[in-house]
Amino acid sequence: MLLHSYHEKLAENINHTLNVLHVPTHDAPSLIAMMVRPPSPEKGDLSIPVFKLAPNGQNPAAFAQQLVHHLKTTELFSKFDAAGPYVNVFFNPQTYAQKIIENAGSVPPVPGKDVEPVMIEYASPNTNKPLHVGHLRNLALAESMIRLFSHNGKKVIRAQVINDRGVHICKSMLAYEKWGRSTTPESTGMKSDHFVGKWYTEFTKHAETNPALEEEAQAMLVKWEQNDTHVRELWKKNNEWAIKGMFQTYARMGATFDVNYYESEFYQNGKDIVMQAYEKGLLKKADNGAIIVPLEKFGLPDKPVIRGDGTSLYFTQDIYLAMKRFHDYPTLERIVYVVASEQEMHFKQLFATLKLLGVPQAEKCYHLGYGLLTLPSGKMSSRAGTVVNADELMDELVQMAVEEYNKRNPELSTSEIARRANVIALSALKFYLVKQDAKKELVFDPKESISFDGQTGPYLLYTTARILSILRKSTHTLDVHAANLLTLPTEKMLLTILSKKDEVIAAALRNYSPHVLGHYLLDLANTFNTYYHETKIIQENEKLEKARLALANAIRQTLEEGLYLLGIETLREM
Numbered sequence: 001m002l003l004h005s006y007h008e009k010l011a012e013n014i015n016h017t018l019n020v021l022h023v024p025t026h027d028a029p030s031l032i033a034m035m036v037r038p039p040s041p042e043k044g045d046l047s048i049p050v051f052k053l054a055p056n057g058q059n060p061a062a063f064a065q066q067l068v069h070h071l072k073t074t075e076l077f078s079k080f081d082a083a084g085p086y087v088n089v090f091f092n093p094q095t096y097a098q099k100i101i102e103n104a105g106s107v108p109p110v111p112g113k114d115v116e117p118v119m120i121e122y123a124s125p126n127t128n129k130p131l132h133v134g135h136l137r138n139l140a141l142a143e144s145m146i147r148l149f150s151h152n153g154k155k156v157i158r159a160q161v162i163n164d165r166g167v168h169i170c171k172s173m174l175a176y177e178k179w180g181r182s183t184t185p186e187s188t189g190m191k192s193d194h195f196v197g198k199w200y201t202e203f204t205k206h207a208e209t210n211p212a213l214e215e216e217a218q219a220m221l222v223k224w225e226q227n228d229t230h231v232r233e234l235w236k237k238n239n240e241w242a243i244k245g246m247f248q249t250y251a252r253m254g255a256t257f258d259v260n261y262y263e264s265e266f267y268q269n270g271k272d273i274v275m276q277a278y279e280k281g282l283l284k285k286a287d288n289g290a291i292i293v294p295l296e297k298f299g300l301p302d303k304p305v306i307r308g309d310g311t312s313l314y315f316t317q318d319i320y321l322a323m324k325r326f327h328d329y330p331t332l333e334r335i336v337y338v339v340a341s342e343q344e345m346h347f348k349q350l351f352a353t354l355k356l357l358g359v360p361q362a363e364k365c366y367h368l369g370y371g372l373l374t375l376p377s378g379k380m381s382s383r384a385g386t387v388v389n390a391d392e393l394m395d396e397l398v399q400m401a402v403e404e405y406n407k408r409n410p411e412l413s414t415s416e417i418a419r420r421a422n423v424i425a426l427s428a429l430k431f432y433l434v435k436q437d438a439k440k441e442l443v444f445d446p447k448e449s450i451s452f453d454g455q456t457g458p459y460l461l462y463t464t465a466r467i468l469s470i471l472r473k474s475t476h477t478l479d480v481h482a483a484n485l486l487t488l489p490t491e492k493m494l495l496t497i498l499s500k501k502d503e504v505i506a507a508a509l510r511n512y513s514p515h516v517l518g519h520y521l522l523d524l525a526n527t528f529n530t531y532y533h534e535t536k537i538i539q540e541n542e543k544l545e546k547a548r549l550a551l552a553n554a555i556r557q558t559l560e561e562g563l564y565l566l567g568i569e570t571l572r573e574m
């Protein structure tokens with residue numbers, strides 16, 4: 001990281017000066033932690049509060065003057081100023097501009113063999129309906145976090161839980177058996193997961209006038225648990241259709257998985273764990289016979305883990321699955337659960353239960369919640385069949401991009417328009433989904449998301465393509481060694497923004513907040529486009545042109561790197 005290298009060199013310089021002044025030195029991490037950015041660029045690039053450095057009894061402002069007198073200017077640092085009890089540090093503008101530009105093309109670290117992996121659980125669909133727009137926010141958020149972890153040198157294990165059993169699955173199975181057995185996805189021309197989802201909606205409609213269907217679905221679940229041959233065959237067929245279609249949607253979004261956990265394979269395992277905990281006196285029994293996890297000492301409501309009839313719950317399965325993961329991957333640094341915020345209490349109780357049961361890795365579990373996603377038309381209901389599924393929304397965005405291309409670039413071939421439109425549509429979708437704080441609810445407006453002129457993914461793609469066009473038009477090569485010629489206020493502003501790249505990426509990862517990176521990219525693109533309209537990049541002064549080309553290319557590299565970290569592909573030409 002560029003700024004960190006400056007921090008380290010400055011820490012060495014400070015400690016050398018403290019030695020000269022016969023004052024106790026500090027370890028480098030402590031000194032680096034003291035360093036802050038001044039409130040404005042005129043006051044320097046870094047600022048050091050002297051309170052903790054001055055000897056006891058010495059005035060910090062006076063000691064700041066002493067430090068300034070003895071600190072050495074170097075290739076990196078051109079000036080030191082005392083401002084009261086602070087020392088303001090000015091980077092050498094010539095070398096710093098060059099290093100900022102060079103840093104834009106830096107390669108992230110490759111994970112070492114001994115790096116503790118991070119598991120990210122996301123998607124986790126039910127196999128009775130296709131993925132909907134809410135899953136898209138989940139996928140986009142998870143993918144950006146996966147790439148941020150990888151960029152930071154972490155190994156990432158992509159995981160999902162496929163909820164492939166339960167009464168909701170039996171409802172679609174029952175409806176298919178009653179009203180659709182003569183049909184298949186192929187015979188109806190439907191995508192296979194949409195076909196399964198159709199029968200879940202049909203069940204809901206019929207159940208409104210025929211409540212007995214609910215009992216039939218419950219009876220089918222009992223048969224499934226009894227391993228009834230006919231029900232199991234029906235279940236297998238429907239699940240294969242649903243899962244096949246879901247993975248096609250994943251492919252469109254660029255989502256892949258290293259491990260898939262199927263609920264049908266472990267739904268009973270948690271029961272043994274909680275019964276053993278009950279026998280040890282860690283859990284208690286309610287009046288109705290249910291087994292309860294007492295969570296009062298964690299400030300949480302108690303949680304049932306075994307019903308009064310002896311059956312287990314989803315929560316029970318989650319206990320087992322967390323323990324299984326830490327057993328299967330003993331070096332896991334953490335598990336990140338990407339699940340909607342409405343499950344916040346569930347995960348608080350789960351992590352507290354793991355602590356109560358003595359699972360040492362309980363502290364390594366983290367819930368990355370995200371708010372409800374709606375469309376301008378309002379909330380959706382899968383039971384009522386009013387959910388907009390993921391494929392439909394992506395198709396709509398692709399069609400909108402095709403129409404835009406037909407207006408702007410009608411000379412392109414149909415296949416090229418289709419290729420570019422798909423990239424544009426996915427950039428619109430993914431960027432819109434991650435540019436807002438995940439914790440907040442989001443209204444997804446398709447028209448707004450795909451605008452080429454708004455604060456959108458397509459706008460960022462357009463900026464990168466514009467820079468590539470500039471580089472192609474120039475007859476000169478870029479020259480980072482001429483960066484000292486970049487003296488315009490907007491050029492300095494662009495260099496300042498570029499210098500913050502590593503900080504922003506680190507903050508996005510540390511705080512599980514990819515939207516921070518999204519806003520950074522918009523700031524960079526907006527500032528560049530202002531610069532482009534006000535300044536001649538290609539012009540008569542060859543050295544200045546080479547310097548500006550180097551700056552423009554660094555901006556392009558940074559935009560492309562940031563978009564990649566958000567899971568977004570770019571285009572060389574728009």
